[in-house]
């Protein structure tokens with residue numbers, strides 16, 4: 001199975017990026033997870049959508065070829081980061097590569113709310129984009145107080161109960177993708 005991760009933070013030591021890497025490393029026997037780079041994407045411009053830059057063509061092709069998508073995002077000002085919305089806007093137009101695609105979301109934040117407001121916003125956006133949304137009930141990866149749940153040395157998610165829950169949710173997502 002081939003999955004891609006879209007991470008809503010460009011920060012080098014991003015907790016959300018480390019969460020993607022943790023999922024990747026713990027599931028090498030189950031799927032190939034490619035973490036896509038949003039840095040290469042220009043701002044969405046409708047004038048360019050029919051003849052987009054090569055970085056957009058490559059990004060859309062990778063999403064299109066994936067069996068499923070894991071969106072892992074921080075919350076910025078009670079919503080999703082602009083870089084993530086920009087990526088979703090590119091994906092939503094012309095060849096609408098997310099229609100019917102299995103998608104799950106997850107997030108990590110330093111505060112207590114664990115990205116819940118961003119998750120609610122992204123679900124609304126993904127509904128407009130007609131994805132096959134992984135049911136959130138029982139599957140909400142909302143990591144709060146990230147600074148004590150990720151290892152300061154390796155950066156990886158190390159809080160045991162959280163790692164176990166993430167493994168369980170990812171297993172259910174794999175089944176959902178395979179259905």
Ligand SMILES: Cc1cc2nc3c(=O)[nH]c(=O)nc-3n(C[C@H](O)[C@H](O)[C@H](O)COP(=O)(O)O)c2cc1C
Nearest residue numbers: 009011014015016017074075076077078109110111
């Ligand atoms: C511009 C900005 C806005 C933020 N707004 C929120 C917020 O609304 N809710 C929240 O829980 N954390 C907020 N934070 C804190 C993030 O949870 C924290 O910076 C987190 O580490 C970002 O994820 P990352 O480590 O993947 O970059 C904000 C951070 C930034 C830089």
